[in-house]
Amino acid sequence: MKGYIDELGNLIRIEPDRMISQKCPFDNPPEGQDKITCGVWCPLFGEAKETSKGVSLKICQVTIQFEEFKDERISEPVTDNASSSSLSKDEN
Secondary structure: OEEEEOOOOEEEEEEOOEEEEOEOOOOOOOOOOOOOEOEOOOOOEEEEEEEOOEEEEEEOOEEEEEOEEEEOOOOOOOOOOOOOOOOEEOOO
16 A cells, blocks of 8 residues: 655555545544544654564554655655654664
8 A cells, every 4th residue: 555644644545546645543523524534643653663564653543654654744765665753763
């Protein structure tokens, strides 16, 4: 899976045919309104961690594994062995 955090802090998943804003599974909006977008402002949004398989990101109660991932709030890519001081290293 590919994904990124946009410049506003929203989590975006990239699928073969489209980009999808990750929605909050706990949001319960009034009828006719969209759920809020998952993003860095949420206390359940973890730090991206570089692993041997790419980048893992814990959100809510799950960990998503990305083969390619970029944080557009910073100028350096997160994957491809980029050394970024904003990432935690994890060899899992």
